[in-house]
Amino acid sequence: MKERARRKLIQALRAFLPEEAVIAGEEALRPFECDGLPAYRELPLVAVLPEDAGQVQQVVRFCHEHGIPVVARGAATGLSGGALPLADGVLLGLSRLDRILEIDPLARTARVQPGVRNLAVSEAAAPHGLYYAPDPSSQIACTIGGNVAENSGGVHCLKYGLTVNNVLELKVVTAEGELLTLGSAALDSPGYDLLALMNGSEGMLGIVVEALVRLLPRPERQQVVLAAFDEVEKAADAVGAIIAAGIVPAGLEMMDNLAIRAAEDFVRAGYPVEAAAILLCELDGTNEEVSEQVRRINDLLRGAGATEVRTARDEAERLRFWQGRKAAFPAVGRLAPDYYCMDGTVPRRALGEVLRGIAERSRFYELPVANVFHAGDGNLHPLILYDANKPGELARAEAFGAEILELSVKVGGTITGEHGVGREKIHQMCVQFGPAELEQFHALKAAFDPEGLLNPGKAIPQPRHCAEYRTLGDTRTPPGERAGNG
Amino acid sequence: MADRADELQQAVRRALAQGRPLALTGGGSKGFYGGEPVGEPLSVSGHTGVVNYEPRELVLTARAGTPLEEIESLLAGEGQMLAFEPPRFGAGATLGGTVACGLSGPRRPWSGAVRDFVLGVRMINGRGERLRFGGEVMKNVAGYDVSRLMCGALGTLGLLLEVSLKVLPRPEAEVTLVQERGEEEAIELMNRWSGEPLPLSAACHDGLHLHVRLSGSPTAVAAARRRLGGDPMEDGERFWESLREQRHPFFQGNKPLWRLSVPAATPPLALPGRQLVDWGGAQRWLVSDVPVEEIRHQAAAVGGSATSFRGGDRGHAFHPLPAPLKRLQRRIKRAFDPRGIFNPGRLYPES
Numbered sequence: 014m015k016e017r018a019r020r021k022l023i024q025a026l027r028a029f030l031p032e033e034a035v036i037a038g039e040e041a042l043r044p045f046e047c048d049g050l051p052a053y054r055e056l057p058l059v060a061v062l063p064e065d066a067g068q069v070q071q072v073v074r075f076c077h078e079h080g081i082p083v084v085a086r087g088a089a090t091g092l093s094g095g096a097l098p099l100a101d102g103v104l105l106g107l108s109r110l111d112r113i114l115e116i117d118p119l120a121r122t123a124r125v126q127p128g129v130r131n132l133a134v135s136e137a138a139a140p141h142g143l144y145y146a147p148d149p150s151s152q153i154a155c156t157i158g159g160n161v162a163e164n165s166g167g168v169h170c171l172k173y174g175l176t177v178n179n180v181l182e183l184k185v186v187t188a189e190g191e192l193l194t195l196g197s198a199a200l201d202s203p204g205y206d207l208l209a210l211m212n213g214s215e216g217m218l219g220i221v222v223e224a225l226v227r228l229l230p231r232p233e234r235q236q237v238v239l240a241a242f243d244e245v246e247k248a249a250d251a252v253g254a255i256i257a258a259g260i261v262p263a264g265l266e267m268m269d270n271l272a273i274r275a276a277e278d279f280v281r282a283g284y285p286v287e288a289a290a291i292l293l294c295e296l297d298g299t300n301e302e303v304s305e306q307v308r309r310i311n312d313l314l315r316g317a318g319a320t321e322v323r324t325a326r327d328e329a330e331r332l333r334f335w336q337g338r339k340a341a342f343p344a345v346g347r348l349a350p351d352y353y354c355m356d357g358t359v360p361r362r363a364l365g366e367v368l369r370g371i372a373e374r375s376r377f378y379e380l381p382v383a384n385v386f387h388a389g390d391g392n393l394h395p396l397i398l399y400d401a402n403k404p405g406e407l408a409r410a411e412a413f414g415a416e417i418l419e420l421s422v423k424v425g426g427t428i429t430g431e432h433g434v435g436r437e438k439i440h441q442m443c444v445q446f447g448p449a450e451l452e453q454f455h456a457l458k459a460a461f462d463p464e465g466l467l468n469p470g471k472a473i474p475q476p477r478h479c480a481e482y483r484t485l486g487d488t489r490t491p492p493g494e495r496a497g498n499g
Numbered sequence: 500m501a502d503r504a505d506e507l508q509q510a511v512r513r514a515l516a517q518g519r520p521l522a523l524t525g526g527g528s529k530g531f532y533g534g535e536p537v538g539e540p541l542s543v544s545g546h547t548g549v550v551n552y553e554p555r556e557l558v559l560t561a562r563a564g565t566p567l568e569e570i571e572s573l574l575a576g577e578g579q580m581l582a583f584e585p586p587r588f589g590a591g592a593t594l595g596g597t598v599a600c601g602l603s604g605p606r607r608p609w610s611g612a613v614r615d616f617v618l619g620v621r622m623i624n625g626r627g628e629r630l631r632f633g634g635e636v637m638k639n640v641a642g643y644d645v646s647r648l649m650c651g652a653l654g655t656l657g658l659l660l661e662v663s664l665k666v667l668p669r670p671e672a673e674v675t676l677v678q679e680r681g682e683e684e685a686i687e688l689m690n691r692w693s694g695e696p697l698p699l700s701a702a703c704h705d706g707l708h709l710h711v712r713l714s715g716s717p718t719a720v721a722a723a724r725r726r727l728g729g730d731p732m733e734d735g736e737r738f739w740e741s742l743r744e745q746r747h748p749f750f751q752g753n754k755p756l757w758r759l760s761v762p763a764a765t766p767p768l769a770l771p772g773r774q775l776v777d778w779g780g781a782q783r784w785l786v787s788d789v790p791v792e793e794i795r796h797q798a799a800a801v802g803g804s805a806t807s808f809r810g811g812d813r814g815h816a817f818h819p820l821p822a823p824l825k826r827l828q829r830r831i832k833r834a835f836d837p838r839g840i841f842n843p844g845r846l847y848p849e850s
């Protein structure tokens with residue numbers, strides 16, 4: 014039965030898509046079964062790889078007519094199962110829409126298709142002295158469409174903002190197959206700010222088929238200062254001290270000992286491997302300004318108890334320091350068969366407390382954790398190491414992760430700062446939001462997608478599912494501490 | 500400091516039960532903006548108080564009725580600021596009204612708009628429920644970004660109770676430079692300079708002079724000053740404030756005032772009347788009694804839009820939307836306010 018339906022679907026799609034753009038068969042679909050969170054896998058009914066916005070629109074219209082769910086996929090580097098296919102759905106790959114349509118140096122904008130890789134935008138803008146500021150560590154692979162869907166950040170978003178702050182206009186295909194333009198080349202547009210709403214909407218409100226992004230002038234000089242600490246909490250306090258001094262660095266990242274060692278083994282960044290934690294603090298601006306700030310930061314870091322403070326000697330060393338940070342996930346990934354990356358964000362003042370809480374739980378669950386994260390924003394990325402082949406370890410890793418997220422909410426933070434809810438954190442949404450908020454999310458979703466065909470089952474849980482989740486086992490968080498309507 | 504959330508919720512529920520629309524107001528400073536307020540006035544201005552402010556976190560949370568003035572002086576005391584430089588248009592301006600109107604001042608192109616600084620809201624929707632979205636942390640992608648959606652929605656989606664904002668340190672040094680330039684040349688220069696690593700924080704052309712503000716560390720400001728030339732203005736801060744508050748002589752008179760939002764590099768617009776170029780070229784103020792259609796047509800032709808800001812036809816203050824977008828916006832309105840009780844017609848006649 015299912016097989017017949019699938020054959021009919023393939024035939025219908027091939028009526029308007031090139032033959033090779035419709036992918037079917039278990040073998041051929043295997044590469045599409047998961048995103049960057051391989052704990053969740055599913056084969057879609059079919060995968061399609063359209064070549065232009067018109068074909069995307071045709072696919073979505075067709076699926077709308079036939080009531081078939083659609084899951085968008087960029088480069089599948091997502092870490093929350095957002096691009097996880099649905100067994101009864103079409104996987105819509107945007108990777109072939111990969112052209113940079115225009116760089117306008119005077120207006121400082123780039124018009125790109127959604128499958129363009131993040132780094133490619135900055136590369137194309139470089140000859141004009143411009144760059145695209147949001148720089149996720151996955152930037153060599155991840156796409157602008159995926160960045161918009163997750164509202165991705167990077168090491169520079171402390172000063173230059175997230176994706177939402179750097180996108181001017183989106184062309185979006187709605188669930189019903191209509192093409193909308195949200196935002197414009199101007200700084201604001203009439204009506205509700207749907208441009209802002211699309212950012213971080215996880216492929217549930219529309220399919221991005223084109224983006225106009227803002228480019229910034231490359232600073233005259235960038236410099237990075239590396240500070241080593243003998244206690245993780247001292248490093249966390251130093252973060253607050255820097256911000257309190259009125260300095261907003263271009264980047265402020267932290268790594269703990271396990272992450273430092275892993276990165277050092279992997280890319281030879283020149284990190285102090287004995288340190289309990291390091292901070293990487295990037296300063297940018299004019300030549301003199303940076304020199305002045307480096308001096309101030311040096312004093313601040315030493316005042317905060319740094320055992321060693323180093324300024325990159327040259328551009329090569331600066332890049333090496335950052336390479337270690339950017340390669341930290343795969344580096345930690347070499348320490349164990351599997352790792353599970355969390356993404357809670359907390360107020361900066363709570364960093365020390367939460368890191369302590371994570372360390373305690375790491376001992377309880379007997380699973381090592383490496384911490385490497387956007388300290389300036391309070392956005393944690395604990396990487397829980399486990400082995401999926403050992404019975405019970407995945408479940409333990411997930412329980413551990415859930416506790417970290419709930420702790421983040423408890424101290425006034427959120428379960429996800431930049432990786433999205435996807436399939437993965439859907440339970441913890443029940444901890445962060447009450448039934449009324451969830452109903453409001455669903456009503457908003459229905460305004461865009463009345464039949465619920467775009468990425469259903471992700472990001473927003475059904476309130477009744479939450480009721481079950483709460484009664485089932487969520488005894489850790491007393492109801493009074495829930496950050497919903499409190 | 501007064502928490503009136505319960506009373507406000509009751510008022511909304513009563514209006515809901517009786518099917519009576521509400522005209523939400525704060526300090527009343529922006530009552531002129533958008534469509535004519537319709538319905539029974541419900542003032543949020545009694546719901547006041549800074550709920551949380553920790554300079555180290557760069558976050559401030561306040562009740563929606565808190566006067567902007569109170570917030571900004573509190574921040575100034577800690578060497579911080581609202582970087583979107585919201586216009587007040589009157590002593591009573593509140594935080595809620597500021598966010599609902601979505602207006603930003605001269606720093607906007609470089610620092611961002613209101614919506615770029617809103618981290619979270621508490622609100623009452625059109626079902627009379629109290630909801631909380633976002634929070635007090637810098638990054639948060641749990642659920643749809645309803646907080647930003649409230650910015651510029653003119654209270655048509657709900658009553659704002661509380662807003663959390665990201666705040667920033669004040670620049671150490673600031674200088675405004677003035678030079679005589681023609682409009683076309685000024686627009687070109689503003690855009691070229693914006694593409695260079697200069698600490699720009701405002702740029703406007705008032706018809707005769709190009710005004711540029713530099714903000715940052717003293718060394719960076721000094722270096723940029725040498726690069727850009729022009730004469731330093733003694734009361735630069737007053738100039739930008741008069742522009743932001745529309746007390747500058749350009750805004751005087753009885754003719755309708757239009758706000759055109761256009762791509763920054765758009766050459767001078769050939770519209771009869773007086774024009775002032777702000778936001779490095781991206782915002783054009785126009786004082787003119789040219790017919791609406793002509794203004795909207797020209798704004799749209801360059802990829803922008805035109806708002807009738809003061810003294811025009813309040814029934815059509817905002818640029819009309821294309822049909823599919825209009826349909827979607829109506830559905831969004833219904834998703835938040837199914838009975839249409841909040842600020843009917845304030846944004847568009849149908850919402």
Ligand SMILES: Cc1cc2nc3c(=O)[nH]c(=O)nc-3n(C[C@H](O)[C@H](O)[C@H](O)COP(=O)(O)OP(=O)(O)OC[C@H]3O[C@@H](n4cnc5c(N)ncnc54)[C@H](O)[C@@H]3O)c2cc1C
Binds near residue numbers: 086149168221
């Ligand atoms: C090693 C590593 C490091 C990372 N570092 C960071 C980091 O520093 N910061 C950060 O924010 N993230 C980071 N991530 C997470 C991930 O790279 C980002 O979420 C990224 O934006 C995903 O882009 P993608 O193209 O791979 O999207 P996918 O994974 O393919 O999809 C992500 C979501 O977007 C939707 N989507 C994709 N394309 C579209 C479209 N065109 N229209 C509508 N919806 C669409 C999908 O349905 C899915 O819900 C990292 C991941 C890895 C593996």
